[in-house]
Amino acid sequence: xxxxxxxxxxxxxxxxxxxxxxxxxxxxxxxxxxxxxxxxxxxxxxxxxxxxxxxxxxxxxxxxxxxxxxxxxxxxxxxxxxxxxxxxxxxxxxxxxxxxxxxxxxxxxxxxxxxxxxxxxxxxxxxxxxxxxxxxxxxxxxxxxxxxxxxxxxxxxxxxxxxxxxxxxxxxxxxxxxxxxxxxxxxxxxxxxxxxxxxxxxxxxxxxxxxxxxxxxxxxxxxxxxxxxxxxxxxxxxxxxxxxxxxxxxxxxxxxxxxxxxxxxxxxxxxxxxxxxxxxxxxxxxxxxxxxxxxxxxxxxxxxxxxxxxxxxxxxxxxxxxxxx
Amino acid sequence: xxxxxxxxxxxxxxxxxxxxxxxxxxxxxxxxxxxxxxxxxxxxxxxxxxxxxxxxxxxxxxxxxxxxxxxxxxxxxxxxxxxxxxxxxxxxxxxxxxxxxxxxxxxxxxxxxxxxxxxxxxxxxxxxxxxxxxxxxxxxxxxxxxxxxxxxxxxxxxxxxxxxxxxxxxxxxxxxxxxxxxxxxxxxxxxxxxxxxxxxxxxxxxxxxxxxxxxxxxxxxxxxxxxxxxxxxxxxxx
Numbered sequence: 001x002x003x004x005x006x007x008x009x010x011x012x013x014x015x016x017x018x019x020x021x022x023x024x025x026x027x028x029x030x031x032x033x034x035x036x037x038x039x040x041x042x043x044x045x046x047x048x049x050x051x052x053x054x055x056x057x058x059x060x061x062x063x064x065x066x067x068x069x070x071x072x073x074x075x076x077x078x079x080x081x082x083x084x085x086x087x088x089x090x091x092x093x094x095x096x097x098x099x100x101x102x103x104x105x106x107x108x109x110x111x112x113x114x115x116x117x118x119x120x121x122x123x124x125x126x127x128x129x130x131x132x133x134x135x136x137x138x139x140x141x142x143x144x145x146x147x148x149x150x151x152x153x154x155x156x157x158x159x160x161x162x163x164x165x166x167x168x169x170x171x172x173x174x175x176x177x178x179x180x181x182x183x184x185x186x187x188x189x190x191x192x193x194x195x196x197x198x199x200x201x202x203x204x205x206x207x208x209x210x211x212x213x214x215x216x217x218x219x220x221x222x223x224x225x226x227x228x229x230x231x232x233x234x235x236x237x238x239x240x241x242x243x244x245x246x247x248x249x250x251x252x253x254x255x256x257x258x259x260x261x262x263x264x265x266x267x268x269x270x271x272x273x274x275x276x277x278x279x280x281x282x283x284x285x286x287x288x289x290x291x292x293x294x295x296x297x298x299x300x301x302x303x304x305x306x307x308x309x310x311x312x313x314x315x316x317x318x319x320x321x322x323x324x325x
Numbered sequence: 326x327x328x329x330x331x332x333x334x335x336x337x338x339x340x341x342x343x344x345x346x347x348x349x350x351x352x353x354x355x356x357x358x359x360x361x362x363x364x365x366x367x368x369x370x371x372x373x374x375x376x377x378x379x380x381x382x383x384x385x386x387x388x389x390x391x392x393x394x395x396x397x398x399x400x401x402x403x404x405x406x407x408x409x410x411x412x413x414x415x416x417x418x419x420x421x422x423x424x425x426x427x428x429x430x431x432x433x434x435x436x437x438x439x440x441x442x443x444x445x446x447x448x449x450x451x452x453x454x455x456x457x458x459x460x461x462x463x464x465x466x467x468x469x470x471x472x473x474x475x476x477x478x479x480x481x482x483x484x485x486x487x488x489x490x491x492x493x494x495x496x497x498x499x500x501x502x503x504x505x506x507x508x509x510x511x512x513x514x515x516x517x518x519x520x521x522x523x524x525x526x527x528x529x530x531x532x533x534x535x536x537x538x539x540x541x542x543x544x545x546x547x548x549x550x551x552x553x554x555x556x557x558x559x560x561x562x563x
Contacts, residue, residue: 188426191415191419191422191423191426192423192426194412194414194415194419195412195415195423197412198410198411198412198413199406199410201374201394201406202406202410203395203423204373204374204393204394204395204398205372205394205395205398205403205404205405205406206398206423206424206471207395207398207399207423207424207426207427207475208395208423208426209395209427210395
């Protein structure tokens with residue numbers, strides 16, 4: 001019998017962690033660390049999107065960072081072209097990116113494993129070229145909205161103008177998205193995905209529309225990436241076309257595996273590894289690229305000893321401790 | 326009434342089913358035959374996993390072959406698989422609930438249907454157990470409960486008795502016999518266990534090398550010389 005922690009207990013832990021990130025973290029972090037944590041939270045959200053597709057369907061999508069870029073592009077575009085409140089632009093960016101994510105699911109109807117991973121990576125490469133060619137909107141004229149020097153300003157939500165408040169805001173949005181994923185996993189979608197992952201034939205025989213459920217997972221994953229991209233646009237105010245190379249998606253995906261693909265905490269760990277660890281190394285005066293060596297070792301560790309990732313190890317350790325007492 | 330007419334399936338040069346024709350109106354029908362006879366292929370044709378080269382399957386006026394596999398399932402054609410594939414992290418309740426996820430009926434009704442199906446296969450007390458913690462007999466019963474939960478019209482069982490012990494096989498016999506009266510579905514049963522076939526099926530289809538070599542009342546079919554020869558692996562001419 002596997003060790004399991006009660007739902008009640010997990011809920012309490014998640015809530016305490018959430019409250020800590022909303023109220024305590026922004027209050028104690030210094031100016032630079034606020035930016036680091038904000039970006040960590042945003043990429044945790046993006047990582048959840050990638051890990052969702054992997055944990056639920058066993059499919060590898062290596063275009064997640066590109067989708068974050070798409071979300072960011074749409075957000076900046078809407079910011080300068082309209083006077084919509086931040087929240088509406090955020091939703092619109094997420095929805096449009098979700099549609100792009102849905103299109104990425106089309107190859108997944110025919111391919112899986114390495115082939116699908118390669119196709120999504122190629123798509124990420126294509127986006128990288130598009131971003132470089134067209135840049136991100138910064139308030140210029142025309143559809144692309146690019147000017148030599150930024151004449152405009154990326155607005156932040158009414159409630160969260162300062163960096164500290166914006167960190168809380170990002171945590172809240174990320175938490176909402178995590179709850180959305182959780183509800184999917186617990187409901188009809190999660191049941192369908194579980195059957196598909198086990199055997200597509202079995203799923204079909206049970207009346208599961210395999211195509212719809214695969215598209216659904218990619219769309220949700222794209223929605224999360226779009227939200228992350230829009231939040232990133234709000235955090236940095238300007239996006240650089242060089243910030244979304246195809247290779248970064250591989251790194252984020254690998255870190256999502258290291259963190260633990262099947263759990264929200266795994267995505268949080270991925271976000272911390274992706275953004276906080278390099279910053280800490282920098283702080284110690286070390287080269288941030290050292291992080292890559294650490295990540296490589298962590299990935300080996302995860303593949304060899306921890307299929308559920310670090311989150312899985314923490315969970316089973318705490319379940320074990322509770323069962324021992 | 327299931328009307329199978331002239332179904333032919335070819336895998337490359339191999340004729341897996343050679344213009345099979347049968348009209349099925351009994352409650353429980355057996356499908357037997359030696360390994361490679363085409364039993365599972367026939368089930369796959371009915372459930373939509375194999376597209377036949379020729380022929381048609383008509384159920385009460387509906388041409389079944391026009392529907393995709395999941396639409397057949399929603400229409401009321403359930404099937405189990407020879408190989409057990411239970412999603413380890415879903416509970417028994419959720420494994421069964423999947424069969425109802427396409428219905429729009431209220432939750433209370435769904436819960437009641439799940440309760441009834443689990444009760445029928447004897448798994449009520451395991452409702453919240455995870456799939457990964459079930460033994461193979463319990464997994465098999467979960468699969469049968471999932472087949473029954475959406476009040477199907479036809480249930481196809483592909484070797485449900487594989488690997489069961491004596492008492493478990495006994496329970497399975499009762500379950501298969503009672504499906505029509507409790508859920509209203511016709512059952513097509515593939516199994517190698519002749520005792521199970523004899524105890525549950527009023528009529529039996531015998532396949533050999535893709536050909537239907539006998540179809541009739543189970544006892545008559547089992548006494549048939551050709552059938553015995555096929556099972557003993559001898560050609561009818563020898």
